[in-house]
Amino acid sequence: GPAPSAVPAALAAELAPPRLGRPVPAEALARGDRHVFPDGRGLPAGRGSVAQGAVLYQAQCAACHGVDGRGLTAEELVGGVGSLASAEPEKTVGSYWPHAxxxxxxxxRAMPLHAPGSLKADEVYALSAWLLHANGILPAEAVLDAASLAAVRMPNRAGFVAVDDPRRPPP
Amino acid sequence: GPAPSAVPAALAAELAPPRLGRPVPAEALARGDRHVFPDGRGLPAGRGSVAQGAVLYQAQCAACHGVDGRGLTAEELVGGVGSLASAEPEKTVGSYWPHAxxxxxxxxRAMPLHAPGSLKADEVYALSAWLLHANGILPAEAVLDAASLAAVRMPNRAGFVAVDDPRRPPP
Amino acid sequence: LASAPAALAQGPGEAGEDLPPWMRSPGAGFSVYGQPGPQAQRVLRRPGANRAAPGNGVAWTPLEQLEGFLTPSGLHFERHHNGVPAIDPAVHTLRIDGAVRRPLDWRLADLLRYPQRSHLGFIECGGNSNAGWNEEPIQRPVGSFHGLISTSEWTGVPLRLLLDEAGVDAQATPWVIAEGADAFAMQASLPLAKLRADGLLALWQNGEPIRPEQGYPMRLILPGWEGVTQVKWLRRLTLSAEPLMARNETSKYTELQPDGRARQFTWAIGVKSLLTTPSHGQRLDARGTYQLSGLAWSGAGRIRKVEVSADGGRRWAEAALDGPVLPRCTTRFRAAWRWDGQPAVLQSRATDETGAVQPSRAALLAARGRNGYFHYHAIVSWGVDEEGAVRHVYV
Amino acid sequence: LASAPAALAQGPGEAGEDLPPWMRSPGAGFSVYGQPGPQAQRVLRRPGANRAAPGNGVAWTPLEQLEGFLTPSGLHFERHHNGVPAIDPAVHTLRIDGAVRRPLDWRLADLLRYPQRSHLGFIECGGNSNAGWNEEPIQRPVGSFHGLISTSEWTGVPLRLLLDEAGVDAQATPWVIAEGADAFAMQASLPLAKLRADGLLALWQNGEPIRPEQGYPMRLILPGWEGVTQVKWLRRLTLSAEPLMARNETSKYTELQPDGRARQFTWAIGVKSLLTTPSHGQRLDARGTYQLSGLAWSGAGRIRKVEVSADGGRRWAEAALDGPVLPRCTTRFRAAWRWDGQPAVLQSRATDETGAVQPSRAALLAARGRNGYFHYHAIVSWGVDEEGAVRHVYV
Ligand code: HEC
Ligand code: HEC
Ligand SMILES: [Ca+2]
Ligand SMILES: [Ca+2]
Ligand SMILES: [Ca+2]
Ligand SMILES: [Ca+2]
Ligand SMILES: [Ca+2]
Ligand SMILES: [Ca+2]
Ligand SMILES: [Co+2]
Ligand SMILES: [Co+2]
Structure with a gap:
């Protein structure tokens, strides 16, 4: 090959890549974000009750998940607590999900499947409340908002082993 | 890996391939063959004259190759003898092709392009005769058959160097 | 040797009278985008969708109808949760945000200006082969229960370049949350280290722009990792100290163990292989030699060796690998077998370059129980009966 | 680092109100055979057919619109002399005859029972790039004058097995005359030694049955050799002591030299490369860093090295090869260049593993004259002017 000195600095196998990313305005950043973390970060303002959720669920969800949440064309959302170590485990929001x-x-973000992104924050709180109630995790009179949802402790909270978690050295 | 002795003889990376080719009856062999070699092998019975070829050419070929064979939507077939070493060579049947x-x-096999395989042996002899005549290789009264076609010596007979010919060791 | 064809063998009839019709009149003209011919149209993906939600489900790659190690893009398996979005590439952007120095947006046109790299490799759904956990061996062609794997050349921008431009702190925020621009808004929490090591923002699939159902205009490629992590229609990467615990990394794509606890964040595809010829549903006509052909792959690197057995795993012979043997890519293996007309059980067993060996089904079940659902990669067995019928069996 | 997204940042409106429409309603369902999306439809082959004979001509692969080293089957270049035949695979046979011990016929179903092998490699038309012989540099996109090259995985039966079954005598009959089942009844006289060494009777292209325009149901594959030898729709191989001197090995696919004599039986593709990005017709918007990307290949084996120049070949820098680097296959190379706004001439130069170096145009013309027509493989030059316009130039 040519002597290194013959290689012009403006031409090489690699040069510093371009920097063409456009800064995102702070306002746009907050607007687009819909991630909700286990500690409640990301939860919006608003509130909803188990009773409100029951009505919404029948109107918007029951057609696919069944009137009692036990599944239909879409999967079951309710039941199965205590079944995970059995021969016939039932994995549901109540039995399996570690975080509310x-x-x-x-x-x-995703439901109802035919109209994702259509629910208002209050409605999502209400539906979450009803599903947690149907799973025996919240009482019938519960109302959820950012603080109370973050405080819910799910039955299977400790049920997961993070095998390749980058925060821990591999075993 | 496993010791060679553990490998059953009926299972291996390779075994003798199957032999599923079906013998071709001699009759079918001769029937299917249309290759014509420089020494005349493969030429069928039949004959055709320059005059017959002239008529056929105008009817079946001129629309694409031009009435005089000098090319149209399809390429020229006539002319160019002596041009090969010039700056503007014209490669035609007459100037370039080594074998009749x-x-x-x-x-x-291939012409006329819209009806390949439609010409009878006599017609192909006649068309070949006319094209060789138009290129100054045969006289106007010539008739071609298997023997006379094999005897034609083309002007550029010695014009090719077989670079990777497997019959000769590479240079 | 027979003599060369005799001269004058042919009569004065038409030269073409014995030719098939397709040699006697001009064929079809040129086309701007080629398609399989009518004779090959039976080689198709096999969709299986939720009847209440047509974009929710899978379409299987018909593995037993294919050869070689690549998958034509039109037959790449599909897995969507809510359909294939019709994205306008002039509007779509990739955003990197969260715990970064400079949250940034890139348009497709910007990304084309960056250095590109290719990865020729497989994508396998973490749920592929899950019928293997069933009590009884499922009676389906191999593509219809192992066909959530396909192999393509993916080309795009090394993610490291974009992450570094945004400014990341690998110690403080080891997680990246990827989000898709589909109607499911797919999410995955992923280790920054993997994205920086060999992650690609793929823009091209087998040379052309990525197909809509594979993520057009851009897709996350994480060589060797299960498909759900390789987020299609990628719109956003959010740097974070903690994982999101999204629905598809808690409720799904986690493996329930016999003790009731579940394995989570299991991303690499285990070493795996299967015979595609012969395979379930095929039939051996008669005693004699049969060519065995199959695929092997591993998320950890190259395939080192594939062995085959005709007696359910008692004795093994080494198969030939039909190169190139590439890391985190399917490798075609081949062997030959003489069938004596007796019942037999055909298997293959892959070993990768890390030394990992594909487990027997019994070993996988002993380690993982029966309800793991994901990451099934045990040895696959095809039983041959005295009539030559080939069926999926357990041994 | 910026802090993570604040809690309670969102008001009580719909969660999806800022989302693009494709995230707010379900996407398209599954399909049995995927296609490029409407946004990518401009990436198409470019047909150029004889106006009196629609099946006579070529369709170019749009090289400058592609990335990576593979070609999707739908964009594989086409070269037909009389169209694409619609062959019935139940009727079609391959015959081996002429000077053999046992003339034999095989049906497609029989051939599927033989051992198969894959070759991942290019096919290039011997007439590709022939505008390079023109006095003036042709002003066309690179795919429209160098795009008669495409790369696929070809899988099929090693021809050695079939030839040996028929019984050949390599000393006495070193030639094989191949014949196609198209309306042109394409012929090629070929050395038996090449067919036995690495010739394939390909049945599969990129995993699926060969596309009609690439030779369905079977095609001769001769790795590294010009396309005309790789006879499509193969129906017959005739063993012979002498070549046939067919029209396409005398009148065409021979290279006229300045002395009036012509090179014949030149089959291997020479070492070659070209830049696809940037390339003719593109425009650099502004001074700054540009990524260079191109393809290199050789019929003699692997690419060993590709160099790039920005000053018309005075100084060269070594490009990176984006693996895998396979024998007789296209290799993608990459480099980067900082444009200072001045006129420049971009080039690439490939060296293969035999040490053969791609010639300059002047050297190729000095060796072959101006009327060779076939096997043009000289260095390709793209001139960049002060406005950043990129044009094909000669230097
Ligand atoms: C048109 C059918 C349909 C409707 C209506 C629907 N869902 Fe679903 N839902 C699904 C499907 C299908 C899935 C599984 C999606 C997948 O493939 O991951 C699902 C999944 C879920 C899950 C996750 C279940 C698990 O175990 O992981 C929850 C929770 C859920 N839906 C809640 C709801 C709520 C609340 C509503 C009403 C607001 C709703 N769904 C309406 C079809 C529907
Ligand atoms: C419909 C148009 C058409 C007709 C009619 C036609 N040809 Fe052709 N011919 C072509 C084309 C196009 C080619 C070049 C084919 C290729 O791509 O290789 C050709 C090539 C040839 C060649 C080879 C030329 C060379 O220099 O290699 C010969 C000889 C020829 N034709 C003879 C004939 C004869 C004789 C007839 C009439 C019986 C005929 N053609 C009728 C279109 C036609
Ligand atoms: Ca179960
Ligand atoms: Ca469930
Ligand atoms: Ca000229
Ligand atoms: Ca000519
Ligand atoms: Ca996928
Ligand atoms: Ca071709
Ligand atoms: Co996993
Ligand atoms: Co040649």
């Missing part, structure tokens, strides 16, 4: 935050995050 | 056998072989 996931319920808010997921319903807001 | 190729003319018979090719016209029979």
């Amino acid at each position: 935050s996931t319920l808010f995050d997921f319903i807001r | 056998s190729t003319l018979f072989d090719f016209i029979r």
Whole structure:
């Protein structure tokens, strides 16, 4: 090959890549964000009750998940607590999900499947409340908002082993 | 890996391939063959004259190759003898092709382009005769058959260097 | 040797009278985008969608109808949760935000100006082969229960470049939350280290722009990792100290163990192989030699060795690897077998360059129980009966 | 580092109000055979057919619109002399005859029972790039004059097995005459030694049955050799002591030299490369760093090295090869260049593993004259003017 000195500095196998990313205005940043973390970060203002959720669930969800949440064309959302170590485990929101935050995050972004992103924050709180109640985790008179949802402790909270978690050295 | 002795003889990375080719009956062999070699092997019975070829050419070929064979939507077939070493070579049947056998072989299998395989042996002899005449290689009264076509010596007979010919060791 | 064809063998009839019709009149003209011919149209993906939600489900790659190690883009498996979005590439952006120095947006046109790299490799759904956990061996063609794996050349921008431009702190924020621009707004919490090591923001699939169902206009590629992490229609990467605990990394794509606890964040595909020829549903006509052909792959690197057995795993012979043997890519293996007309059980077993060996089904079940659902990669067995019928069996 | 997204940042409106429409309603369902999306539809082959004969001509692969080293089958270049035949695979056979011990016929179903092998490699038309012989540099996108090259995985039966079954005598009959089942009844006289060494009877292209325009149901593959030898729709191989001197090995695919004599039987593709980005017709917007990307290949083996120049070949820098680097296959190379706003001439130069170096245009013309027509493989030059316009130039 040519002697290194013959290689012009403006031409090489690699040069510093361009920097073409456009800064995102702070306002746009907050607006686009819908991630909800287990500690409640990301939860919006608003509130909703188990009773409100029951009505919404029948109107918007029951057609696919069944009137009692036990599943239909879409999967079951209710039941199965205590079944995980059995031969016939039932994995549901109540039996399996480690965090209530996931319920808010997921319903807001993805449900109902035919109209994702259509629910208001109050409605998502209400639906989350009803599903947690149907799973025996919240009482019938519960109302959820950012603080109370973050405080819910799910039955299977400790049920997961993070195998390749980058925060821990591999075993 | 496992010791070689553990490998059953009926299972291996390779075994003798199957032999599923079906013998071709001799009759079918001769029937299917249309290759015509420079020494005349493969030429069928039949004959055709320059005069017959002139008529056929105008009817079947001139629309694409031009009435005089000097090219139209398809390429020129006539002319250019002596031009090959010039700055503007014209490669035609007459100037470039080393063997008359190729003319018979090719016209029979591939021309006219919209109806390949439609010409009878006599017609292919006649068309070959006319094209050789138009290129100054045969006289106007010539008639071609298997023997006379094999005897034609093309002007550029010695014009090719077989670079990677497997019959010769590479240079 | 027979003599060369005799001269004058042919009569004065038409030269073409014995030719098939397609040699006697001109064929079809040129096309701007080629398609399989009508004779090959039966080689198709096999969709299986939720009847209440047509974009929710999978389409299987018909593995037993394919050869070689690549998958034509039109047959790449599909897995969508809420359909294939029709994204306008002039509007779509990739954003890197969260715990970064400079949150940034890139348009497709910007990304084309960056250095590109290719990865020729497989994508396998973490749920592929999950019928293997069933009590009874599922009676389906291999593509219809192992066909959530496909192999393509993915080309795009090394993610390291974009992450570094935004300014990341690998110690403080080891997680990146990826988000898709589909109607499911797919999420995945992923280790920054993997994205920086060999992650690509793929823009091209097998040379052309990525197909819509594979993530057009851009997709996260994480060589060797399960498909759900390789977020399609990628719109956002959010740097974070903690994982999101999204629905698809808690409720799904986690593996329930016999003790009731679940394995989470298991991303690399285990070493795996299967025979595609012969395979379930095929039939051996008669005693004699049969060519065995199959695929092997590992998320950890190259395939080192594939062995085959015809007696359910008692004795093994080494198969030939039909190169190139590339890391985190499918490798075609081949062997030959003489069938004596007796019942037999055909298997393959792959070993990768880390020394990992594909487990037997019994070993996988002993380690993981019966309800793990994901990451099934045990040895696959095809039983041959005395009539030559090939069926999926357990041994 | 910026802090993570604040809690309670969002008001009580719909969560999705800022989302693009494709995130707010379900996407398209599954399909049995995927296609490029509407946004990518401009990436198409470019047909150029004889106006009196629609199946006579070529369709170019749009090289400058592609990345990576593979070609999607739908964009594989086409070269047909009389169209694409619609062959019935149940009727079609391959025959081996002429000077053999046992003339034999095989049906497609029989051939599937033989051992298969893959070759991942390019096919290039011997007439590719022939505008390079023109007096003036042709002003066309690179795909429209160098795009008769495409790369696929070809899988099929090693020809050695079939030839040996028929019984050949390599000393007495060193030639094989191949014949296609198209309306042109394409012929090629080829050395038996090449067919036995690495010739394939390909049945599969990129995993699926060969596309009609690439030779369905079977095609001769001769790794590294010009396309005309790789006879499509193969129906017959005739063993012979002498070559046929067919029209396409005399009148065409021979290279006229300045002395009036022509080179014949030149089959291997020479070492070659070209830049696809940037390339003719593109424009540099502004001074700054540009990524250079191109393809290199050789019929003799692997690419060993590719160098790039920005000053018309005075100084060269070594490019990076984006693996895998496979024999007789295209290799993607990459480099970077800082444009200072001045006129420049971009080039690439490939060296293969035999040590062969791609010639300059002047050297190729000095060796071959101006009327060779085939096997043009000289260095390609792109001139950049002060406005950043990129044009094909000669230097
Ligand atoms: C048109 C059918 C349909 C409707 C209506 C629907 N869902 Fe769903 N839902 C699904 C499907 C299908 C899935 C599984 C998606 C996948 O493939 O991951 C699902 C998944 C879920 C899950 C996750 C279940 C788990 O175990 O992981 C939750 C929670 C959920 N839906 C809640 C709701 C709520 C709340 C509503 C009403 C606001 C709703 N769904 C309406 C079809 C529907
Ligand atoms: C419909 C148009 C058409 C018709 C009619 C036609 N040809 Fe052709 N011919 C072509 C084309 C196009 C080619 C070049 C084919 C290729 O791509 O290789 C050709 C090539 C040839 C060649 C080879 C030329 C060379 O220099 O290699 C010969 C000889 C020829 N034709 C003879 C004939 C004869 C004889 C007839 C009439 C029986 C005929 N053609 C009718 C279109 C036609
Ligand atoms: Ca179960
Ligand atoms: Ca469940
Ligand atoms: Ca000229
Ligand atoms: Ca000519
Ligand atoms: Ca996928
Ligand atoms: Ca071709
Ligand atoms: Co996993
Ligand atoms: Co050549």
